[in-house]
Amino acid sequence: MTTPLATASGIASSPAAAAASGPAAATAAALPVLPRPSADEFDAVLQHGAYMPLTQFGVIDATGDDAASFLHSQLTNDTQHLDAANARLAGYCSAKGRLLASFLTWRSGDTIRLLVSKDVQAAVQKRLSMFILRAKARLVDASDELAVVGLAGDVRRPLSAVFDALPDGVHVQVDGAAGTLIHVPDALERLRYLWIGPKAQVEALLPSLDAKLKRVSPAVWDWLDIRAGEPRITQPVVEQFVPQMVNFDVLGAVNFRKGCYPGQEVVARSQYRGTIKRRTSLANVAGELQTVRPGMELFHSDDPGQPCGMIVNAASAPHGGVDLLVELKLAALEGGSVHLGAADGPTLQFLALPYGLPTEG
Template sequence: MATVTASTPALGSVRLNHLAALDVKGADAEKFLQGQTSAQVSLADGHFAPLTCFCTPKGRMLANAQLMRLGEEHYRLLLSNTLLDSLASHLKKFAAFYRAELTTQRDLVFIGASDEAPALAEQLGLELPDRVGTHTNNDQVCVIRYPGETPRWLLCFDNDSKVDVASLQDDQAGRNAWQLEDIRSGLAWLTDTQQDHFLPQMLNWEALGGISFKKGCYTGQEVVARAHFRGQVKKRLMRISIETTTLPEVGASVVNGDDKAVGEVVVSAPDHQGGVELLAVMSTKVAEETMPLYLDGAPATLLPLPYAIERVDPEQLAVSLNG
């Protein structure tokens, strides 16, 4: 467990080294992705950037990502850098049957920004998107509006851009601030530690519009759909605060008063009061019953999420964002 040495600062602009990009290009790029991902790929229209995920045949998540169309026959997936190589290797087994090429983009710079985002976008000659889940892009940069109480954007660009990358904040405190906004938004990005472990619904992915139940088949689709329509999801992503000065490990157990495990940590970050906030996949009984919760002996408290645990169709979301 890592010790929290200081309160999390307000968002400025910071390098986000935990992210990576996988590009998919070619005449069959859309058709290829349509058979592998939970998103309705046609919704990625150069404006709307749908959330998506890739699953095993048993419906377990190999990666979750955000999907953008950057140009004709050119798509980009943003995901955890710990999953970049494994997802690329997995998808290349299927891409061999399509006119589609996968490229891991290792030289891109990822910047999370709030107040400083307009100035960065101006340097790059791009307008900021004003609605969560939408993006703008040119041949230098793509910018996505992220959720959160604080307006914030993710900028992704080449090292040889007009931005002085060396002058941007590059420290863990800044990344913690960004991570805390993700947590408060109820948004968890899968890492290699828990790959092939969760159904998408366990990360509330359908409540975030990350699963299309109206598209055709994709790998794992049958299991994901059956879990949804038969109400078989007994674990859900929940937000928790802990009275502690140390960050828990990914996968650490949240227990009840009888010391029985009722959940596991997915992501955590220090809050502004010297404690920790986290997202954990928890038994749904935790929300249905009042029970004490602990993590490594520290009291834990359930906090509200900013969305309801109900299905959000990305097709309807796209219409609302483009309206």
């Protein structure tokens, strides 16, 4: 679980490594540490409704006659049959089956859009572009042209003033004059939506929401993603996890019936031979984001000499400390305690995921 200084993919696996791992990685800045949201911001989501511009994401547009088939050959999920009504999670793996990035994918007209963590976008886009070869496909950074907004809580009525129809099922999408609206997994039984549209148009419409919804920090969305149990691959954890280790098989981000993609043999072998001995769990730990960061190792009280896991994602929690998605050995959950950074570090308190995990053989 030791984080390498630089990976063979050219994507830095830690912020400190970005400058040392080549031009592809150096173009991506580490995500800023977002200040802890106020109690009012958390309450707005939990008690009423809120929206938040999501600066932590970028968007890659894939265009051209072969865009769908090209992405189908590269990602863990089916993009060849991606229709205009549904979005899908997907991963992008190295040849060793380790995740380089995670995406939410959907169609907007003839374009396939990939929502990705901004700190890995440049390197991932460059790497994908290397494999286009003779395919009629083009990848473009659309982040400057598009705004990404998260909405959570009691938001359907305000959204009805912007969109003629609202999506009901999870990962169902609708397109309208203001862009695309995608229903993403609920968190703490609160509805959540992503609104992606032309930046100028979205920013002109946002003030109309202010009378009904509170504008809050994008850090609240990071927390909601964690409480939804949906991991996101960011720079500090690049190439650390096979998709099943972050529950991507459970979340529908891996299609085991599709054709080959980088790392497919490793991912399939892990699934069918029952070799997944590590999974992602939800936890809380004392501290702040300045000292509790993705990529930090975890240690078990019964085996202090070697790490048992790693933080995947971290976000400030409303009642103190930091909520986490943590990847760790399943055996570490059977007894004893799990600690941050060292065997005598802060103790993790585990919480229930909002979905069940398969029993591993």
